[in-house]
Amino acid sequence: MSELTGNLLVAQSGGPTAVINASLAGVIQEAGRHECIEEIYGGLNGVLGILNEELIDINEERSRTIEGLKTTPGAALGTCRYKIDFKKKPAAAARDMDRLFEVLAAHNIRYFHYIGGNDSQDTAHKIHEQALARGYELRVNGVPKTIDNDLPHTDHCPGYGSVIKYVGATVMEITTDVSAMATDDGACCVIEVMGRSAGWIAAGAVLAQRQPGDAPHLILTPEILLDEAAFLEKVRAVVAINKYCVIVVGEGVRNAAGQELGADASRLDAFGHPVLSGAADHLAEVITEKLKLKTRTVKLGYAQRAAAHFASLTDATEAAACGVAAVRAAVEGKTGFMVKIVREQSSPYQWTTGLQPLGDIANVERLIPRDWFTADGFLPNEKFVEYARPLIEGEVKVTIEGGLPRFVELVKSRVEKKLPPRA
Amino acid sequence: MSELTGNLLVAQSGGPTAVINASLAGVIQEAGRHECIEEIYGGLNGVLGILNEELIDINEERSRTIEGLKTTPGAALGTCRYKIDFKKKPAAAARDMDRLFEVLAAHNIRYFHYIGGNDSQDTAHKIHEQALARGYELRVNGVPKTIDNDLPHTDHCPGYGSVIKYVGATVMEITTDVSAMATDDGACCVIEVMGRSAGWIAAGAVLAQRQPGDAPHLILTPEILLDEAAFLEKVRAVVAINKYCVIVVGEGVRNAAGQELGADASRLDAFGHPVLSGAADHLAEVITEKLKLKTRTVKLGYAQRAAAHFASLTDATEAAACGVAAVRAAVEGKTGFMVKIVREQSSPYQWTTGLQPLGDIANVERLIPRDWFTADGFLPNEKFVEYARPLIEGEVKVTIEGGLPRFVELVKSRVEKKLPPRA
Numbered sequence: 030m031s032e033l034t035g036n037l038l039v040a041q042s043g044g045p046t047a048v049i050n051a052s053l054a055g056v057i058q059e060a061g062r063h064e065c066i067e068e069i070y071g072g073l074n075g076v077l078g079i080l081n082e083e084l085i086d087i088n089e090e091r092s093r094t095i096e097g098l099k100t101t102p103g104a105a106l107g108t109c110r111y112k113i114d115f116k117k118k119p120a121a122a123a124r125d126m127d128r129l130f131e132v133l134a135a136h137n138i139r140y141f142h143y144i145g146g147n148d149s150q151d152t153a154h155k156i157h158e159q160a161l162a163r164g165y166e167l168r169v170n171g172v173p174k175t176i177d178n179d180l181p182h183t184d185h186c187p188g189y190g191s192v193i194k195y196v197g198a199t200v201m202e203i204t205t206d207v208s209a210m211a212t213d214d215g216a217c218c219v220i221e222v223m224g225r226s227a228g229w230i231a232a233g234a235v236l237a238q239r240q241p242g243d244a245p246h247l248i249l250t251p252e253i254l255l256d257e258a259a260f261l262e263k264v265r266a267v268v269a270i271n272k273y274c275v276i277v278v279g280e281g282v283r284n285a286a287g288q289e290l291g292a293d294a295s296r297l298d299a300f301g302h303p304v305l306s307g308a309a310d311h312l313a314e315v316i317t318e319k320l321k322l323k324t325r326t327v328k329l330g331y332a333q334r335a336a337a338h339f340a341s342l343t344d345a346t347e348a349a350a351c352g353v354a355a356v357r358a359a360v361e362g363k364t365g366f367m368v369k370i371v372r373e374q375s376s377p378y379q380w381t382t383g384l385q386p387l388g389d390i391a392n393v394e395r396l397i398p399r400d401w402f403t404a405d406g407f408l409p410n411e412k413f414v415e416y417a418r419p420l421i422e423g424e425v426k427v428t429i430e431g432g433l434p435r436f437v438e439l440v441k442s443r444v445e446k447k448l449p450p451r452a
Numbered sequence: 453m454s455e456l457t458g459n460l461l462v463a464q465s466g467g468p469t470a471v472i473n474a475s476l477a478g479v480i481q482e483a484g485r486h487e488c489i490e491e492i493y494g495g496l497n498g499v500l501g502i503l504n505e506e507l508i509d510i511n512e513e514r515s516r517t518i519e520g521l522k523t524t525p526g527a528a529l530g531t532c533r534y535k536i537d538f539k540k541k542p543a544a545a546a547r548d549m550d551r552l553f554e555v556l557a558a559h560n561i562r563y564f565h566y567i568g569g570n571d572s573q574d575t576a577h578k579i580h581e582q583a584l585a586r587g588y589e590l591r592v593n594g595v596p597k598t599i600d601n602d603l604p605h606t607d608h609c610p611g612y613g614s615v616i617k618y619v620g621a622t623v624m625e626i627t628t629d630v631s632a633m634a635t636d637d638g639a640c641c642v643i644e645v646m647g648r649s650a651g652w653i654a655a656g657a658v659l660a661q662r663q664p665g666d667a668p669h670l671i672l673t674p675e676i677l678l679d680e681a682a683f684l685e686k687v688r689a690v691v692a693i694n695k696y697c698v699i700v701v702g703e704g705v706r707n708a709a710g711q712e713l714g715a716d717a718s719r720l721d722a723f724g725h726p727v728l729s730g731a732a733d734h735l736a737e738v739i740t741e742k743l744k745l746k747t748r749t750v751k752l753g754y755a756q757r758a759a760a761h762f763a764s765l766t767d768a769t770e771a772a773a774c775g776v777a778a779v780r781a782a783v784e785g786k787t788g789f790m791v792k793i794v795r796e797q798s799s800p801y802q803w804t805t806g807l808q809p810l811g812d813i814a815n816v817e818r819l820i821p822r823d824w825f826t827a828d829g830f831l832p833n834e835k836f837v838e839y840a841r842p843l844i845e846g847e848v849k850v851t852i853e854g855g856l857p858r859f860v861e862l863v864k865s866r867v868e869k870k871l872p873p874r875a
Contacts, residue, residue, distance in 0.1 A: 045629045074635060103628025109635060197856050202758035205526025205859060206468045212497060212532060218754060236856060327753035331641060335625035339761055341855065421855035432764065432844035433620050433659060436628060 033166060034065045035139025037356070039087075040072035040079060041104040042145035042152070043175065046188030047195075047340040047425075048348035050098040050105050052144045052172045055352025057087055057095050063360045066140060070444055075109035075145070076152055080125060082132050082446045089442035097437030099345060100427045102337035105439050108145075113152055126159050128451055133167065135447040140168050142355050146175035146186070147392065150367050154387035157365040168359035171367035171387055172351050176334045178229035181393040182385040183369035187351055188334070190344030190420030193233025195336035196222055196277070196329065197421060200237040203327065204244040204275050211273035217264065217316050217324040220245075221309035222333060224279035227396050228252050230333070231279035232409040233417050244275035245408075249308075251281040252397050253406040255290065261319050263407055268322060278308045338434055342423025347380065354382040378419030456589060457488045458562025460779070462510075463495035463502060464527040465568035465575070466598065469611030470618075470763040470848075471771035473521040473528050475567045475595045478775025480510055480518050486783050489563060493867055498532035498568070499575055503548060505555050505869045512865035520860030522768055523850045525760035528862050531568075536575055549582050551874055556590065558870040563591050565778050569598035569609070570817065573790050577810035580788040591782035594790040594810055595774045599757045601652035604816040605808040606792035610774055611757070613767030613843030616656025618759035619645055619700070619752065620844060623660040626750065627667040627698050634696035640687065640739050640747040643668075644714075644732035645756060647702035650819050651675050653756070654702035655832040656840050667698035668831075672735075674704040675820050676829040678713065684742050686830055691745060701731045761857055765846025770803065777805040801842030 039056045041049055053071075060066045069087040072079040085106070087095075098105055113129075115122040133141070143153040153171040160167035173180050178189035200220060207218045224230045228250020235248060246267040249255060267274040282290050290308040309326040316324045351368045358366060366384035373379040401413040409417075428435040462479045464472055476494075483489045492510040495502040508529075510518075521528055536552075538545040556564070566576040576594040583590035596603050601612035623643060630641045645653045651673020658671060669690040672678060690697040705713050714730035732749040739747045774791045781789060789807035796802040824836040832840075851858040 041632075045632045047625075077635065101628065102625050104632035107632050107634075110633075194855055198761050199755050199759075201857055201859065202470075202525050202760055203754045205524065206754045206758040209464075209468045209527035209530050210533075211530075212500065220755075236854075325753055326751065327755050328749065328751040329755065330748055330750035331626045331629045332622050332643075332750050332752065335629040336622075337625055338621050343855075418854065423855065424852060429847060431659075431841065432617055432766075432846065434624055436624065 032065055033139050033168065034067065035137045036068040036070060037066045037140035037142070038070045038072055038079070038084070038133070038138045039142045039144070040075050041106045041108045042075035042143060042149035043108055043110065044334060045102065045104040045108060046174055046176050046334050047102045047191040047337045048187050048345045049144055049174045050101045050103065051345045051348035052174060052187060052352040053105060054095050054098040055349035056142050056172065056356055059353040059356040063356070065360060070136065070138065071106045071439070073441070074107040075111060075149070076113065076129070077109040077111040078107065079132055080128050080451055082448055084136065084444040085439065085441045086444050090439055094437045094439065097428070099349060100337055100425050101436040102335040110148070112148060113155060115155070129156065130159065130163060130165055131448055134165065136444065139166060140356070140359050142170055142172055142352070144172040144174050144352070146177065147180060147390065147394065150180070150387055151391035153367070154391050157387055168364040170355040170359050170364060172355045173367055173369065176230060177224060177227050179227040179394045179396070180390060181395045182389055184372040184380070185370060185420060187344060187348035189229060190341035191336065192230055192333050193236060193417060194341040194421035195333055195339050196230060196234050197236040198339055199329065200234045200245050200275065200277060204237070207273045207275060208271070211271070213272065215268040215272055215322045217268070217274045217276065217322050218327065219276045219278055219309040219312045219324060220327045220329070221278050221280055221307050222329055224251060225281035226251050226394060228279045229397060231277050232397055232413055234277040235409045235414060236417055236421060245277045246274050247276045247407045248409060249276065249278040249282045250397060251279050251283060252399070253402065254287065255282055255284050257284065257315065259405065261315070264316060265320055276312065278312060280308050282308050337425065337436070338427050340425040341421045342425050343420055345425050350382055358384055375415050375419060378422070455488055456562050456591065457490065458560045459491040459493060460489045460563035460565070461493045461495055461502070461507070461556070461561045462565045462567070463498045464529045464531045465498035465566060465572035466531055466533065467757060468525065468527040468531060469597055469599050469757050470525045470614040470760045471610050471768045472567055472597045473524045473526065474768045474771035475597060475610055475775040476528060477518050477521040478772035479565050479595065479779055482776040482779040486779070488783060493559065493561065494529045494862070496864070497530040498534060498572070499536065499552070500532035500534040501530065502555055503551050504874055505871055507559065507867040508862065508864045509867050513862055517860045517862060520851070522772060523760055523848050524859040525758040535571060536578060538578070547875070552579065553582065553586060553588055554871055557588065559867065562589060563779070563782050565593055565595055567595040567597050567775070569600065570603060570813065570815065573603070573810055574814035576790070577814050580810055591787040593778040593782050593787060595778045596790055596792065599653060600647060600650050602650040602817045602819070603813060604818045605812055607795040607803070608793060608843060610767060610771035612652060613764035614759065615653055615756050616659060616840060617764040617844035618756055618762045619653060619657050620659040621762055622752065623657045623668050623698065623700060627660070630696045630698060631694070634694070636695065638691040638695055638745045640691070640697045640699065640745050641750065642699045642701055642732040642735045642747060643750045643752070644701050644703055645752055647674060648704040649674050649817060651702045652820060654700050655820055655836055657700040658832045658837060659840055659844060668700045669697050670699045670830045671832060672699065672701040672705045673820060674702050674706060675822070676825065677710065678705055678707050680707065680738065682828065684738070686828070687739060688743055699735065701735060703731050705731050760848065760859070761850050763848040764844045765848050766843055768848050773805055781807055798838050798842060801845070
């Protein structure tokens with residue numbers, strides 16, 4: 030273990046989650062426990078803000094605010110989708126890296142933690158490699174985050190448990206509604222959730238089933254191309270039994286030809302422009318037309334990944350622990366890793382954190398194995414359920430004021446800039 | 453006070469809410485306290501099930517289940533949108549009424565409580581009038597219910613407080629997400645909520661504003677025709693200040709020509725109203741095209757009216773009290789009323805229940821007064837806030853099992869049929 034004294038910089042990137050701020054709190058609180066870490070800075074809007082030297086002084090924030098981050102959704106530092114892309118824009122990427130290391134050096138930053146998904150871990154990996162190449166002593170450890178749950182090597186990703194807990198509860202609630210309204214005419218509800226290429230969120234809705242046959246009756250994921258005829262037959266059969274059918278669909282589900290359902294270019298509006306509807310709206314149209322069933326849609330959108338008011342305590346706890354682990358590893362001299370969650374056993378659930386080289390993460394996307402679905406592909410099976418069930422356990426206690434959540438906001442006291450503006 | 457001994461029939465109608473079952477629990481628990489009420493029956497799927505003599509014996513249900521109804525969304529007895537329509541189908545309506553009174557007489561039903569919105573109170577009113585005309589001694593008192601909050605004479609409707617509490621929290625959460633992602637490019641999110649002709653739900657989202665200028669930045673309601681140019685200018689101005697803009701839109705919002713933004717005139721529901729969808733998608737298209745801002749949509753659909761996991765305790769308490777009051781009034785000899793909520797004062801909030809003749813309710817729809825909006829019509833003002841704020845106070849405690857809500861279900865022990873099937 031080599032002692033390295035200097036400042037710490039933490040930033041957030043990509044789509045927010047209900048618990049990405051819990052990871053931020055974990056980083057900050059752990060950093061405060063180590064004397065080798067002098068100042069704690071936050072980079073605004075991820076690497077984009079860092080390039081613009083937009084740093085805030087975390088030690089100016091109240092401890093109560095930092096603790097409150099653990100139940101505040103969004104991303105308190107702001108995020109970005111900015112990519113330092115050496116492949117497509119090598120000259121710009123080289124300039125960005127020069128600038129980035131100027132900023133790091135100007136503020137004596139020796140610890141860097143990037144909280145994010147695939148692209149963010151890729152960025153962290155590049156910064157790690159550049160630090161080595163430039164001989165700039167910097168400890169870079171990524172903290173995983175993504176509702177999509179598609180990062181490799183980690184058992185699951187912070188953010189995922191909360192989104193499927195919320196989606197599961199929402200499916201249960203909608204089912205009480207749809208079933209109450211169902212008459213002999215039959216009725217369907219299609220609930221669209223996020224997940225462009227991985228179906229983890231849609232699949233997680235299966236936890237709403239207390240018994241076999243409960244809603245959701247069908248779950249469509251991007252992993253399995255949709256056989257429309259088989260789908261309609263299944264819906265028909267479910268309605269014949271229940272009088273209603275609840276379907277969960279991931280936004281990126283594709284048809285047998287491999288085209289996204291929601292990007293059907295064959296339909297034109299009054300001006301002759303293609304109508305781009307969502308996957309749920311598309312399915313509702315098909316069901317209405319082919320089965321003559323009244324079908325309503327729900328599109329949870331951003332609501333699902335921000336739903337702190339029903340976040341998973343397990344998820345929030347793990348998210349914070351990942352932040353803590355990243356700092357601990359750095360203080361112990363480790364760099365170039367992403368923290369991962371290691372499942373020790375499912376029942377009772379036991380987990381710990383581990384480290385995975387950042388180079389193993391970038392651009393690898395983990396999908397749901399085919400044998401985690403039923404034979405017909407319309408529902409996840411018991412293997413998936415065993416995997417997902419522990420992740421939604423426990424409820425985060427959000428502060429309520431006047432009947433609504435009271436989230437914290439950072440004061441964002443700016444660190445004085447030491448460099449000329451970015452060219 | 454005239455003593456009337458016999459059985460009680462309760463049924464639910466129209467769209468479910470997070471608390472319509474709390475009203476049912478109120479009716480059942482109060483009915484159990486009066487010796488003049490012998491059996492307590494539930495009618496399945498509203499008047500439709502009653503016509504088919506589909507009654508269940510509530511005394512076969514466990515007390516724990518009845519108590520659990522207070523935190524279970526949906527409509528435990530099932531609902532319908534069936535209308536006994538003397539105007540459009542006089543012969544069928546006359547047959548229905550004959551059949552209905554056969555069922556009531558066959559089961560010695562002397563107390564009838566219908567829990568529902570405008571159309572359901574209209575049905576209750578007709579049954580009351582028919583009972584008088586037929587000389588059948590029946591006490592008919594309606595229990596109000598509707599997330600739309602558009603019933604006249606009652607200060608507000610059970611179901612409304614819960615939906616705006618959920619929508620308010622969701623707007624707050626989505627705002628943390630949108631604001632975290634906002635860069636100089638600007639971003640918008642349009643959240644579509646229910647409200648066919650009244651904008652109470654959309655307006656309720658204003659409670660998410662902790663301070664002036666907070667999201668939601670614009671709220672569009674059916675009460676005010678949309679001036680698209682003024683709307684776009686307002687969005688542009690908000691984005692110039694915040695880099696992002698959060699908009700809440702009621703599904704029934706109309707343009708300057710009076711046409712619904714999301715109307716599809718080809719689809720009609722059982723009452724002949726057009727099925728609306730797509731106000732948010734329409735606005736997102738306009739914003740993207742005219743302002744070149746990345747715009748996402750959220751369509752909460754059924755999720756909003758079933759969200760028991762974040763229901764208002766004030767709302768659930770009032771819903772149960774309305775059920776209690778309906779039975780008490782009937783036992784005291786009153787008939788032909790709808791229970792209403794009477795506000796005694798707003799701060800601190802004090803309320804009681806009252807009675808309004810059913811004839812005053814039918815086909816009257818209450819809209820938001822124009823002077824409850826700001827001058828430009830894009831936000832409700834302090835008059836609305838004073839009205840709505842008390843309704844979301846307190847949180848219902850839903851039983852959680854395995855990380856998800858545990859709702860109750862009725863056993864639904866059928867009452868033996870005494871009549872031949874409905875012709």
